[in-house]
Amino acid sequence: MADAPAPLLFRRTTVISPPRRAEAVDVLLAQGRVQAVAPAGMLDADNAEVLDAAHLILTPGWIDLQINGAFGQDFTLTPQALWDVAAQLPKLGITAFLPTIITAPRETVAQAQAIWLAGPPPGWKGARPLGLHIEGPFLHPERKGAHPPQHLRLPDRAWVEDWHPARGVRMVTLAPELPGALELVQYLTARGVVVSMGHTMATWDQAQAAFAAGVTYGTHLYNAMRGFHHREPGAVGALLARPDIPVGLIVDGIHVHPAAVRLAWQAKGPYALTLVTDASAGLGMPPGTYRLGDMTILVREHDARLPDGTLAGSVLRPDRALRNLMAFTAASLVDAVSAWTVAPARVLGLPRPAIEPGAAANLTLLHRDDLTVAGTVLAGHLVWA
Template sequence: MLCIQRATLLTPDEQIDDGVLLIDRGRIVAIGDAAHIGVPADAEIIDAGGLIVAPGFIDLQLNGAFGEDFTWAPESIWRVAEGLPRWGVTGFLPTIITSPLQKVAQAQETLEAGPPSGWRGSIPLGLHCEGPFLNPQKKGAHNPAYLRAPALEDVAAWTPDQHVRLVTLAPELEGALELVQTLAQRGVVVSAGHSMANYEQARAAFAAGVRYGTHLFNAMPPLEHREPGLPGALLHATEVTVGVIPDGIHVHPAIVALAWAAKGPSRLSVVTDAMAALGMPPGRYQIADHEVFVTEDARGVNVARLASGTLAGSVLSMDEALRRLILYTGCTLGQALATITSTPADLLGIGRERGRLRAGAWADLVFLTPTIEVVRTMIAGVTCYVREES
């Protein structure tokens, strides 16, 4: 039995001061304040005095890190996952962008084979297939040579059981709505993105089963007052969750605040869309088969772009995304935490297992300072990261 005590617990639905967590065989067995939770005499104690303990962070869109790109080298998923706990990430969707379909199959095989012996790290919760059924007019950093028209035979093996959890497509493409219905019936979360869909086409996609919007405002038409388009439809739909990259580059801070006001913590999902340069210095990297140039801008922030100037993912860590969301919106830490814990977990249908501190859930935990710096990360009750003292 493991006991975490003297913590400020953010579940994130409530705050428990002088909190106690009891963990057994990787799962939370009891949670509450010290006055109501007894500590077993033989428990191993972790004193979290002065720290906030929250659910582990979940990133629904991660292209790679530490110089590795998942699309170029799907076998790198387990290597990258070992390093993600330093930013509080305990679960993530490795994202495979537009490429030959064999790349998705290779990533499925990588997850099916499981981690190497002795491995410890963030849990790949399934794949995010971002493409290849995207609109060429909004291709972004995706190679147009590999874009395809929606076809059911291409997704025959795309199911949660075969490790595909999220698919981004352009719903206005011919045949897309049939694909949406098929994938949604299998339990795959379908997202609208890299799309020129107008408002009516977007609403038809929601009716067919689209429940997510990939990086709101990016790679979609602008929001206009007479033609709200896809972004307007995403903001208006109460049943649809939207992803946002709050790095101050992909979306202006004021627009992040407007998205927050429209969707709130239960329908806004913060993602990093980070690529191979995460955790690395400026330089040249890859996203799929494109070369990406990562440079430091005038603010001292690293920016990833293709040679054409097109944004190519981000170099944003999840803990920094959390801090920026609070800065841009004025929300509380508990509210912000929901966007990277319970909200993505609920979207994936795993909200009872992950994303909250509750009895029966996996003990995926992040220990934070009051200034929201990660000092310890635990996955299934095992410490995978401890910050070195400076």
């Protein structure tokens, strides 16, 4: 990141720092931290850039646990695009994320690890990649979704010996019912990797075994997993029945019916439901043809699909996901913001995002009137507005 910016003073703004909301307050940022939050008119700071923010809502910075690419670039096809895409994500309100590598040859994952470990170019500013989310290749073929079948494989410890947070791997999605999967879950979790259940045909009993082995998350609930049946609740039922196991949810109104979103919200609430975009290269781009790993995807205004019609990630803007969650569930704005902040931080074991003295100055700014993204602050830098 660049040198520390000049102090920023937001005047007369609204602060949402789940579970709290404060109206008509001033917020002072300096040295990459929140220095003070006080009633409007109570703060002064020499040399601060003063912003009249009565029309804004300030929230902690948003964290997306599943981004495959954006702005025309795909991390699996071109891992070196990571820092370029990350520099543009603040336009969407994202301040931190997990670049997601879908099912691919082992060399692709190694290349992505090397790029993450090398760090950003000089002078870079952008959303912080917190490590990689490796989605595959240990997925059930019947629930592969948009993953290339030629690269699917059974769990193999030799494949993952270099997968741990110090080497850039933060999360792994796998199908826990595959032979050898539970042993792999135990191995990865012992190294500090978050292991998630996804692209799975797991039964209820197999899901319980996965939780016992160390699975602590569910990747894009409902999508690409055995559905609920009253005599075999499957992976969906198992995840919904565990309030302590957080899940990701793509709330674009296409991947998941609004009624199913409402059910998930009732089961999980604001601290165990994480909004995710599952964004593909078409996010932030006009309709057209793009790539997702080895495959061509067709992007329209609101969705991305393979030529056979299979959903292939999304083009969901994070602020639309926030508004959809509120519309589908009647969630309050405070609780909906938690699904972009507190809930994903909890999944990764990060400090609770907050706007309070001493907290990191990573903020997402919303227009008060329509809840669209107005700007983003990263380590005290106003990087987009």
